Amino acid sequence: MRIVKYEDIVKSIRDMIIYSTTHLSPDMKKALEEAYENEKSEVSKAVLKQILDNAKIAENEWKPLCQDTGLAIYFVKVGEDVKVEGGTLKDAIFEGTEKGYKEGYLRASTCDCFTRANLKDKVGYNLPPVIYFDIVPGDKIEIEYAAKGGGSENVSRATVLAPAAGKEGIKEFVKKVVSDAGPNPCPPLVVGVGIGGSFDYAAVMSKHALFRDIGTENPDPELNELEKELKDELNKLGIGAMGMGGTETVLAVHIETFQPGRMCHIASLPVAVNIQCHSSRHSHITI
Amino acid sequence: MAEYTLTTPLSDEDVSKLKAGDIVYLNGVLYTARDAAHKRLVDLINEGKELPFDLQGAVIYYVGPTPPKPGEVIGSAGPTTSYRMDPYAPILIEKGLKGMIGKGKRNQAVREACKKHKAVYFGAVGGAAALIAKAIKKAEVIAYPELGPEAIRRLEVENFPVVVVNDVYGNDLYEEGRKKWEGK
Known part of the structure; x- marks a missing residue:
């Protein structure tokens, strides 16, 4: 049984959140550049130019690409031969999410469905995330994350x-x-x-x-x-x-x-x- | 499509020269407000009370920015989807609001109010939040700090980039643009 430390998961998630909310992924960048080349309408081309310029500014300044830094969504594949030491995997994802959003100066966008109140002190900063767990063979933990806007x-x-x-x-x-x-x-x-x-x-x-x-x-x-x-x-x-x-x-x-x-x-x-x-x-x- | 640079507060004359599709760079002051702040503003109007800012010629920006890092004026600050403010916008327009900045479609009531009372709806580029923040030179919370990102802020802006979506003549850029490019 392979052992993974709770703190290591927290840190990996925190870092992943801060990086990916400020750095447009290479596949998206390429797709947007192609769209800019192909777009025939003048006004839409100008919009695409702004989107590409925005990505440059965000990357240089580690500033969020969009103010809606989303609900945190995770798809997690847990190997049958791996054990988390020092806490549960779910808690580590919660803690990593809170740290990433807080320390990255990202927006806390979760609220009570009915009162619409932000419960960052009671429930947690941008918590809870949406997590889908799957059990797979092996001794690795694979975590996919997205910041999903409203x-x-x-x-x-x-x-x-x-x-x-x-x-x-x-x-x-x-x-x-x-x-x-x-x-x-x-x-x-x-x-x-x-x-x-x-x-x-x-x-x-x-x-x-x-x-x-x-x-x-x-x-x-x-x-x-x-x-x-x-x-x-x-x-x-x-x-x-x-x-x-x-x-x-x-x-x-x-x-x-x-x-x-x-x-x-x-x-x-x-x-x-x-x-x-x-x-x-x-x-x-x-x- | 024409290009204009305008300074707030906006006059009837300012907004009357704008047509859907025109590019506008705004200077001066914008006020931020989203759903919760709009509800409070309309409640104040209904109760006959004074608003936290002067609506005459004002421009409201639909935005809930990220928290600023130390030393920053504001965090990332792109537009949010505007339809959520549709129930509140017509009365604000009637009381003197001249411009709204957001993204996405408005309902018929808002478009009618724009025609009747001479106001325009501007579109900003959603997701261009780091770029737009560059145009914001000063930001100060002037009402409802407890709403966090949804508090009303007074923003001082320079060359804030927007496109006219709904003008005072009833035109709609989304409908016209789509019609022009459909099937192509």
């Missing part, structure tokens, strides 16, 4: 289609979600699509799809094709950067299905669309 989360949608709706029904649903969202979620977007599983699990997969690096292929050739088709069709909506009209609305579409075998219940076709703004702050560490 604007793009607000326009995300999930549904359960009738099986007869098929692939066309899925495409129609994705297009409707992006079209209805218009300028609100800060395009150009990354569109995460979860297909199959259950109502709730489709949504989880749609979120996890956002962690995949842009420019990587879907290992399923049929889905890879569908991603490209959807991207082209979504870019024809004309929404453009910040919704001001243009040809570059979507940087990538990423699809995840319920594995093994792209499965769901015989009566259902669950589909979820999680929208990600152009300030996609995602990162991962292996401990």
Whole structure:
């Protein structure tokens, strides 16, 4: 059994949060630069220029790319042969999150659902994070993190289609979600699509799809094709950067299905669309 | 699309020359307010009480910045989505508000109020929060400090970059822009 120290996890998470909220990831930078090159509308091009300039300033000054430093989202794979010493893994993630957000001068964006009060002294600074745990073979802990902003989360949608709706029904649903969202979620977007599983699990997969690096292929050739088709069709909506009209609305579409075998219940076709703004702050560490 | 540099407070004449799609650099003072602060402002108006700042010609910026690091004027400060302020905006416009800065669509009531009382809705680039912060030279909390990032701040700005989304003539940049590029 491999031993990992609690404090080491706290520190790794803290550092990952501060770095990735101030440094645009290489895949996003490349995708935005390509969008800037390809954009045909003058006003959207000017917006993309501002977004790229912003990334430079943020990186040089370690200043948050966006003031909405998000709800902290984690997907954690815990090896069966690893043990945390000095505390629990969950506590370490909570503590690392609080430290990262506080010491990085990031915004505490969590509040009570009803009173809307910020409970940073009672519950914790930007706590709680959303954590999905999975148990895997091996002696490593793999932690994926994203700072998920509210604007793009607000326009995300999930549904359960009738099986007869098929692939066309899925495409129609994705297009409707992006079209209805218009300028609100800060395009150009990354569109995460979860297909199959259950109502709730489709949504989880749609979120996890956002962690995949842009420019990587879907290992399923049929889905890879569908991603490209959807991207082209979504870019024809004309929404453009910040919704001001243009040809570059979507940087990538990423699809995840319920594995093994792209499965769901015989009566259902669950589909979820999680929208990600152009300030996609995602990162991962292996401990 | 034209480019203008304007100084607050804005006059009817200032806003009347602006058309959806124009680029504007704002100088002077902006006030920050989000949902919670808007609710309080409208409650004050309904109770006939004085507001914490003068609405005549004022421009409100929908923002909840990150905390400033030691030595910084303000943290990152990009716009938040504006529709959440739609229920409160028309009455503020009626009482003298001339400009709003945010991102995303406004409802029909806000667009009508912009037409009727001559006010404009500006879009700032969401997620360009470190760049926008450069245009903010001074920041001071003037009301509701207990709201934290949502407190009302008085910002002094220089060449604050915005685009006109809704003008006083009823035009909407989002609708026009999309129509122009749809299918292309």
